[in-house]
Amino acid sequence: MLYIIGLGLGDEKDITVKGLEAVKSCDVLFLESYTSILPRIKKDRLEEFYGKKIEEADRYCVESECEKVILERAKTQCVGFLVVGDPFGATTHTDMVVRAREMNIQVEVIHNASIMNAVGVCGLQLYQFGITVSLVFFTENWKPDSFYDKIKKNRECGLHTLCLLDIKVKEPTEECLLKPHLKKYMPPRFMTINQAIDELLEIEHLRKEGVYNEETLCVGLARVGARDQQVVYGTIKELRELDWGEPLHSLVICAPDKDVHFLEKEHLEFYSVKNFLKRQQEE
Amino acid sequence: MLYIIGLGLGDEKDITVKGLEAVKSCDVLFLESYTSILPRIKKDRLEEFYGKKIEEADRYCVESECEKVILERAKTQCVGFLVVGDPFGATTHTDMVVRAREMNIQVEVIHNASIMNAVGVCGLQLYQFGITVSLVFFTENWKPDSFYDKIKKNRECGLHTLCLLDIKVKEPTEECLLKPHLKKYMPPRFMTINQAIDELLEIEHLRKEGVYNEETLCVGLARVGARDQQVVYGTIKELRELDWGEPLHSLVICAPDKDVHFLEKEHLEFYSVKNFLKRQQEE
Numbered sequence: 074m075l076y077i078i079g080l081g082l083g084d085e086k087d088i089t090v091k092g093l094e095a096v097k098s099c100d101v102l103f104l105e106s107y108t109s110i111l112p113r114i115k116k117d118r119l120e121e122f123y124g125k126k127i128e129e130a131d132r133y134c135v136e137s138e139c140e141k142v143i144l145e146r147a148k149t150q151c152v153g154f155l156v157v158g159d160p161f162g163a164t165t166h167t168d169m170v171v172r173a174r175e176m177n178i179q180v181e182v183i184h185n186a187s188i189m190n191a192v193g194v195c196g197l198q199l200y201q202f203g204i205t206v207s208l209v210f211f212t213e214n215w216k217p218d219s220f221y222d223k224i225k226k227n228r229e230c231g232l233h234t235l236c237l238l239d240i241k242v243k244e245p246t247e248e249c250l251l252k253p254h255l256k257k258y259m260p261p262r263f264m265t266i267n268q269a270i271d272e273l274l275e276i277e278h279l280r281k282e283g284v285y286n287e288e289t290l291c292v293g294l295a296r297v298g299a300r301d302q303q304v305v306y307g308t309i310k311e312l313r314e315l316d317w318g319e320p321l322h323s324l325v326i327c328a329p330d331k332d333v334h335f336l337e338k339e340h341l342e343f344y345s346v347k348n349f350l351k352r353q354q355e356e
Numbered sequence: 357m358l359y360i361i362g363l364g365l366g367d368e369k370d371i372t373v374k375g376l377e378a379v380k381s382c383d384v385l386f387l388e389s390y391t392s393i394l395p396r397i398k399k400d401r402l403e404e405f406y407g408k409k410i411e412e413a414d415r416y417c418v419e420s421e422c423e424k425v426i427l428e429r430a431k432t433q434c435v436g437f438l439v440v441g442d443p444f445g446a447t448t449h450t451d452m453v454v455r456a457r458e459m460n461i462q463v464e465v466i467h468n469a470s471i472m473n474a475v476g477v478c479g480l481q482l483y484q485f486g487i488t489v490s491l492v493f494f495t496e497n498w499k500p501d502s503f504y505d506k507i508k509k510n511r512e513c514g515l516h517t518l519c520l521l522d523i524k525v526k527e528p529t530e531e532c533l534l535k536p537h538l539k540k541y542m543p544p545r546f547m548t549i550n551q552a553i554d555e556l557l558e559i560e561h562l563r564k565e566g567v568y569n570e571e572t573l574c575v576g577l578a579r580v581g582a583r584d585q586q587v588v589y590g591t592i593k594e595l596r597e598l599d600w601g602e603p604l605h606s607l608v609i610c611a612p613d614k615d616v617h618f619l620e621k622e623h624l625e626f627y628s629v630k631n632f633l634k635r636q637q638e639e
Binding site: 079081082083084086087088089090091093094159160161162167168170171174181182183184185186187189190191192193194196199200201202203204205207226230232297298300336339340343 | 362366367370371372376443444450451454464465469474476477479482483484487489509580581
C-alpha cells in the first residue's frame with residue numbers, strides 16, 4: 074500500500090486529518106525533500122509531531138531508485154510518501170503513481186493546498202491566471218528565459234502569471250558531481266522575490282519586447298499559508314525594495330491594467346505597499 | 357476572530373489538523389452552502405465529526421447579510437466560516453476577508469485542496485492549463501457560451517482547459533422568487549460530465565469555429581479526492597457514453613495533441629477508457 078500525502082503549505086499541522094491517520098498507519102515514511110521543502114515542514118519537526126521516523130527522499134531516490142527503495146517496500150508494507158503542498162500541485166508525482174499501479178500496488182492520494190490554488194489569497198481570481206512559469210537561478214553562462222515568452226502570451230491574453238521561484242536543496246557540490254559517493258551538498262538556496270525581479274528585468278533589458286517594466290503591477294507572496302505570510306501589491310520597482318523575510322517566495326505578474334477586474338483591484342488595494350507599510354507601523 | 361477554513365474535497369476528514377483545531381476553538385460555525393457543497397461534506401456529517409452545531413450560510417447570507425450575521429459576531433466571538441475546497445480556490449471569499457479587516461477583525465485563513473490543483477491527479481501538468489471556464493445549466497432561452505472563446509484561446513495557445521460544472525444548491529423556486537419569505541428551494545442539481553459534453557457540442561454546432569469536436573481528447577473527473585474517484589481519458593464521444601456516478605464532476609479539454617507532452621500522454625494512458633473498462637471488469 075502506498076499513500077502519497079500532501080502536507081500543505083504552512084507547518085506540520087497543515088496535514089489533513091485523513092493524511093495524519095494514514096501516516097499513523099504507515100510502516101515506513103519518506104519525505105520528498107528536493108522540490109518544495111519548507112523551512113517549517115522539516116523532517117525533525119514532522120518526526121516529533123508524528124512520533125515516527127522519516128527517511129528523506131532526495132531527487133536521486135525519487136527519480137532513479139523509486140522502484141527499489143520505495144515501491145518494492147510498498148508491495149508488502151504500508152508506505153507513506155510525504156510531499157509539501159499537494160502531490161499534484163506545482164510538482165507532480167504522477168510518475169510514481171503510474172509505476173506503483175503497474176506493480177499492482179494499491180495507491181491512495183491525499184490532497185492538500187498548493188501554491189497553485191493558495192495564491193488566490195491575494196484577491197486575484199484563479200480563473201484569470203494563464204500558464205505558470207518557473208524562474209531558476211541564473212549562472213554566468215546559463216540564463217534560461219523561456220518564462221519571458223510565456224509571460225508575454227499571458228499578458229497578451231489579459232491573464233495573470235504566477236512565477237514559481239527556484240529552490241536548490243541538496244544540490245551536489247562540484248566536487249561531488251565528480252565523486253557522487255562523497256554526498257556533499259551545497260547549502261539550500263531559495264530564490265527571493267528581489268532576486269526574481271532582478272532576473273525578470275535583466276531579460277526584459279536583453280529582449281526589449283516591452284512585456285513588462287519597472288512600473289508593471291505585481292503581487293509578491295512570502296510564506297503563503299503561514300501565520301506570518303506577507304502579501305504585497307505594487308510595482309516591480311516598489312516590490313524590489315521590500316524585505317520579504319524567510320522563504321518560500323512567489324510572485325504574480327498581473328494582467329495589463331485594463332484586464333484586471335474592478336473587484337480584483339479592490340482586493341489588491343488592501344495589500345498595496347502603502348497599506349502594508351501602514352500596517353507594519355501599527356504593529 | 358474569523359477563521360476561514362477550507363474543508364478539502366473528499367469527506368469530513370479532509371480538513372487539516374490546524375483547521376480542526378480552529379473549529380474546536382470556535383463559538384459559532386457557518387458552512388458556506390451555495391458554491392461547492394459536496395455530498396460527503398454535509399452539515400450533519402460535519403456536525404457529528406466536530407461535535408458542534410453548524411449554521412448554513414446560503415448565498416443571501418454571505419453576499420447580503422455577511423456583515424450583520426457573520427462579521428458582527430466575529431467582533432466579540434470566535435467565528436469559523438467553513439468552505440468546501442479552498443477558501444480561495446474556484447470561488448474566492450476574498451471579499452469577506454477584506455470586509456472583516458476593514459472592521460478590524462482578525463482573520464486567519466486555513467487553506468486546503470481545491471479542484472484547481474487536485475485536477476493534476478489526471479497526469480496533466482498544472483503548468484499547462486490556460487484559463488479555467490465554467491459551464492452553467494442551459495435553459496431554453498439562456499445558453500451562455502463565453503466558455504467557447506476561452507477554450508478556443510487556450511487551445512490556440514497549446515493549453516489544457518479545466519471546465520467547472522454548474523452546481524445549483526438552494527436555488528429558490530419560481531414561487532419563492534416572488535415571495536422570498538417562503539424559503540422554498542428546488543432540489544440540488546449538479547451538472548454531469550455527460551450534460552457538460554452535450555452543452556459543449558451544442559455550442560460548437562452553433563458557432564462552427566472548429567474549436568473541438570467529438571474526437572477531441574478530454575479527461576473526465578468525478579469525485580476527485582474521494583476513495584471512489586473516477587478519472588477517465590478519452591474522446592468526447594467516448595466520455596459521453598460513460599456513467600460517472602455521484603457528483604461532483606469536472607472535465608478537462610486537453611490541449612491539441614501536438615502540445616501534449618509525452619510524459620503527460622504516458623500518464624493519461626493509465627486512465628484511458630480501455631484501461632478503465634478493464635479495471636472495472638477486474639473489480
